[in-house]
Amino acid sequence: MPQKVVIDQDTPPKFILLGEDDTDDQEMLKEVFISIDKSFILFFVNNGGEILSALEKLRDDQMPCLIVLDYNMPGLNGADILRELKTNERYKHIPRVVWSTSPSEKFKQICIELGALDYVIKPNNVQDLEKIARYMLSLCLV
Numbered sequence: 001m002p003q004k005v006v007i008d009q010d011t012p013p014k015f016i017l018l019g020e021d022d023t024d025d026q027e028m029l030k031e032v033f034i035s036i037d038k039s040f041i042l043f044f045v046n047n048g049g050e051i052l053s054a055l056e057k058l059r060d061d062q063m064p065c066l067i068v069l070d071y072n073m074p075g076l077n078g079a080d081i082l083r084e085l086k087t088n089e090r091y092k093h094i095p096r097v098v099w100s101t102s103p104s105e106k107f108k109q110i111c112i113e114l115g116a117l118d119y120v121i122k123p124n125n126v127q128d129l130e131k132i133a134r135y136m137l138s139l140c141l142v
Helices: 023-036 048-057 077-086 103-113 128-142
Strands: 015-019 042-046 068-072 097-099 116-120
Touching: 015 023, 015 048, 015 097, 023 042, 042 048, 048 068, 048 077, 068 077, 068 128, 077 097, 077 103, 097 103, 097 128, 103 116, 116 128
Parallel strands: 015 042, 015 068, 068 097, 097 116
Antiparallel strands: none
16 A cells, blocks of 8 residues: 655655555665665555645644655656746755656656656666665765
């Protein structure tokens, strides 16, 4: 069962908001992130609309340190979400990374133009997943 975003007064400031509808990918990400650094809290949502809804519920001091978006999600896809985030000054400081199974240069270019820091391909082995997770965590420390 995927984790849902629960927003309350005690939401820690050091958390990552992840839009990922695949439960296997959610579990793998959770395991790898936790094995690297237990101080980050991960919030998973299953579709693009939920990402925007979750962000709207947060106070300014509760914003995530990183947003990770699966390019192909139900509802709004990664590019759609980036487009929405780009129009709101409140979210411009949050680093965004799109990750996808698609190596499409066109998708990558669109996402970068819409404000993603990077577009990474979902790996097919644990070693590469760990490298990507370390890279993503490093974006929270900037």
